[in-house]
Amino acid sequence: MSGHSNWPEWIYVGVVIALMVWVGAEAWETERLIEHVPEDAKTIIVTGQQWFWTFEHEDGTKEIGELHVEVGKAYKFEVISKDVNHSFNIHDYVVLMDAIPGRVNTVWFAPDKVGEHDIQCREYCGLIHYNMRGTLYVTEPLS
Amino acid sequence: MTLELAKPRPIWQIMFSTHHTDVGLLYLITSLTFLFLGGSLALGIRAELFYPGSQIIADSMTFNRIFTVHGTTLIFLFIIPFASAVGNYYVPIMVRYKDMAYPKLNAIAFWMIPPAGVLIWLGFADFTWYATPPYSIISAPGPAADMWIFGLKILGISSVLGALNFVVTILKCKHPDMSIGQIPLMAWAFLSSSLIIIVAIPTFAAALLMLLTDRLGVSGFFNPAMGGDPIAYAHLFWFTFHPEVYVLVIPAIGMMYEIIPRFSRKPIYSYNSGVFAFVMLSIVGFSSWAHHMYATGMSFTEKTVFMVGTLAAVPASAMHVFNFVATMWNGRIRFATPMMWAVGGIALFFSAGAGGVVNSAMPLDFTTHDTYWVVGHFHLFVMGTIAFGSIGYLYYMFPYVTGRMYNETLGKIHFVMSFIGTVLVFFTQHILGLYGMPRRIYDYPPIPEWIAMNQIASVGAMIIGISMVIFLANMIHSSGKGKPADTDDPFGLGGKYYYPFEAKNPSH
Numbered sequence: 233m234s235g236h237s238n239w240p241e242w243i244y245v246g247v248v249i250a251l252m253v254w255v256g257a258e259a260w261e262t263e264r265l266i267e268h269v270p271e272d273a274k275t276i277i278v279t280g281q282q283w284f285w286t287f288e289h290e291d292g293t294k295e296i297g298e299l300h301v302e303v304g305k306a307y308k309f310e311v312i313s314k315d316v317n318h319s320f321n322i323h324d325y326v327v328l329m330d331a332i333p334g335r336v337n338t339v340w341f342a343p344d345k346v347g348e349h350d351i352q353c354r355e356y357c358g359l360i361h362y363n364m365r366g367t368l369y370v371t372e373p374l375s
Numbered sequence: 376m377t378l379e380l381a382k383p384r385p386i387w388q389i390m391f392s393t394h395h396t397d398v399g400l401l402y403l404i405t406s407l408t409f410l411f412l413g414g415s416l417a418l419g420i421r422a423e424l425f426y427p428g429s430q431i432i433a434d435s436m437t438f439n440r441i442f443t444v445h446g447t448t449l450i451f452l453f454i455i456p457f458a459s460a461v462g463n464y465y466v467p468i469m470v471r472y473k474d475m476a477y478p479k480l481n482a483i484a485f486w487m488i489p490p491a492g493v494l495i496w497l498g499f500a501d502f503t504w505y506a507t508p509p510y511s512i513i514s515a516p517g518p519a520a521d522m523w524i525f526g527l528k529i530l531g532i533s534s535v536l537g538a539l540n541f542v543v544t545i546l547k548c549k550h551p552d553m554s555i556g557q558i559p560l561m562a563w564a565f566l567s568s569s570l571i572i573i574v575a576i577p578t579f580a581a582a583l584l585m586l587l588t589d590r591l592g593v594s595g596f597f598n599p600a601m602g603g604d605p606i607a608y609a610h611l612f613w614f615t616f617h618p619e620v621y622v623l624v625i626p627a628i629g630m631m632y633e634i635i636p637r638f639s640r641k642p643i644y645s646y647n648s649g650v651f652a653f654v655m656l657s658i659v660g661f662s663s664w665a666h667h668m669y670a671t672g673m674s675f676t677e678k679t680v681f682m683v684g685t686l687a688a689v690p691a692s693a694m695h696v697f698n699f700v701a702t703m704w705n706g707r708i709r710f711a712t713p714m715m716w717a718v719g720g721i722a723l724f725f726s727a728g729a730g731g732v733v734n735s736a737m738p739l740d741f742t743t744h745d746t747y748w749v750v751g752h753f754h755l756f757v758m759g760t761i762a763f764g765s766i767g768y769l770y771y772m773f774p775y776v777t778g779r780m781y782n783e784t785l786g787k788i789h790f791v792m793s794f795i796g797t798v799l800v801f802f803t804q805h806i807l808g809l810y811g812m813p814r815r816i817y818d819y820p821p822i823p824e825w826i827a828m829n830q831i832a833s834v835g836a837m838i839i840g841i842s843m844v845i846f847l848a849n850m851i852h853s854s855g856k857g858k859p860a861d862t863d864d865p866f867g868l869g870g871k872y873y874y875p876f877e878a879k880n881p882s883h
């Protein structure tokens with residue numbers, strides 16, 4: 233290199249590379265685990281459109297702007313859009329999936345506590361994007 | 376060495392000139408004008424978000440138009456023209472040539488920018504700086520959207536022409552006595568960023584045309600109602616614009632390579648590693664574009680590939696930081712204004728990169744994506760690193776351009792306020808993102824944490840705004856009335872080493 237010895241830089245680059253390998257490996261392992269949808273997950277069809285969310289349960293019941301699920305069960309969301317791109321988001325459960333016309337994207341979660349959480353749109357979709365919000369209600373199992 | 380003729384000339388002589396320093400001056404004035412215009416929009420956004428409910432902006436449509444034009448302006452009409460300004464002034468001198476390789480083409484590339492700026496500002500589109508379909512096809516109102524598309528088209532051509540000129544000037548016109556391994560690192564920066572432009576821009580240029588014909592209804596490339604695919608646009612867009620982020624940042628790093636060694640009064644720690652890191656970034660920068668698309672429903676394999684591609688570029692960025700710190704180590708540092716900006720910029724560059732690594736890790740990105748975290752992340756680059764490097768360099772070149780000295784105290788006040796402001800705005804936005812606030816929203820529910828953090832960010836923005844007024848006053852006043860600078864050594868650094876390019880300003 234430029235005349236003088238450069239070992240501090242080599243060590244530094246080595247450390248950075250090691251860190252990146254570690255971040256990558258952890259991320260890979262975690263993502264692999266969380267992408268595995270449980271067999272018994274119930275399907276909910278999530279439709280985004282300007283500017284509200286519709287949820288359709290397996291039994292055909294529909295909800296607008298509100299979603300009721302039972303604690304301790306796994307749910308698989310099939311996220312679709314009727315017009316432009318949106319992004320379905322329950323921030324408290326790190327659920328995030330784009331709703332893109334012409335595609336069905338899936339994401340799942342299993343709420344572990346009774347409670348209420350915000351649902352929002354996280355992809356710009358126009359005029360009322362800022363208020364394309366809803367509420368998730370996690371309730372005790374009915375039966 | 377003075378870069379600009381001390382004797383004043385009528386403005387039209389500069390406007391119709393093709394000489395590189397004149398074109399550089401035109402670029403400089405244009406870019407600073409747009410810095411202030413675009414910056415004012417940012418203050419509007421921050422004022423609106425100070426508190427839930429409508430504050431100063433009447434409706435969400437106006438708000439959406441404002442952040443769209445804010446982003447477009449600062450990326451394409453401030454950062455890129457500013458780099459061209461510096462490149463025009465310095466690259467020919469650094470390679471010891473009398474001008475740019477193609478002076479007329481150079482002037483043409485510049486003159487495409489003002490009309491593009493006018494189109495973007497008169498249109499005031501609302502579809503964000505990435506114009507994603509199908510919104511941009513079926514929902515975004517014209518003619519604003521179409522004017523934006525034409526504006527960007529023109530800017531794309533302008534950057535490609537400018538880039539070709541830099542590449543030819545550096546590779547073909549450099550003095551025969553000089554090898555490519557002897558050109559200053561800033562010239563390497565311009566070579567690398569220009570090569571990225573030439574490879575990256577055509578893809579987006581094609582996508583823009585397809586978007587336009589889609590809007591006209593004669594094609595359906597990205598319109599699902601006509602069998603098209605919006606994801607295809609996202610790929611074309613990010614294939615251009617992830618590399619483009621390096622186009623933005625590399626010249627600023629190059630400017631820091633000019634400032635840091637001089638004001639540390641030490642040679643650069645390792646020239647070779649600086650060159651290596653620039654070349655690496657411009658190659659590896661092409662392997663990571665879809666890290667912007669983790670949430671679009673990509674397969675696990677695709678996500679993994681782009682995560683690896685993103686992480687692979689990190690060591691090269693980190694090498695620059697090391698090089699700067701190692702250069703300053705044991706140096707006789709003089710913290711004049713340009714040095715303060717450069718050092719502050721490096722600190723923010725490091726923080727920005729650390730946040731970028733978090734985004735790259737796929738599971739973590741589902742927390743940060745499209746929240747204020749991402750806004751904080753890239754602003755630590757565009758504002759914290761690029762604007763800081765650029766402004767530092769502007770102070771540095773000021774005496775060479777004007778023959779006069781700026782006011783040092785005001786320069787330092789400008790830095791301190793901007794640094795504090797930048798930390799307040801953009802570090803806070805990272806946290807706000809972790810609390811889940813989406814970006815690009817006109818209004819938000821009154822969640823106490825969201826309100827508090829928005830207020831901190833708005834105060835920070837105000838501080839930056841005030842410091843920019845001080846900056847403007849300093850520049851305008853000092854360029855006419857500042858005390859005459861010793862153009863051999865305006866910063867009193869002493870020693871000939873620190874001005875290695877004994878450049879003669881070619882007579883006009």
Ligand code: HEM
Nearest residue numbers: 620623624666667728731732734735744745749753756757
């Ligand atoms: C250490 C290097 C970097 C890493 C690891 C990194 C990583 C990332 C990732 C993964 C994203 C996507 C975040 C998301 O949308 O969820 C992102 C966004 C972004 N980054 Fe970086 N980045 C780096 C350097 C840069 C540089 C040098 C710039 C330049 C100026 C930059 C500008 C941006 C911009 C503009 C966006 C967001 C664009 C938008 O959504 O509007 N990044 N970065």
Ligand SMILES: [Cu+2]
Nearest residue numbers: 353355357361
């Ligand atoms: Cu939305």
Ligand SMILES: [Cu+2]
Nearest residue numbers: 617664666667
């Ligand atoms: Cu990127």
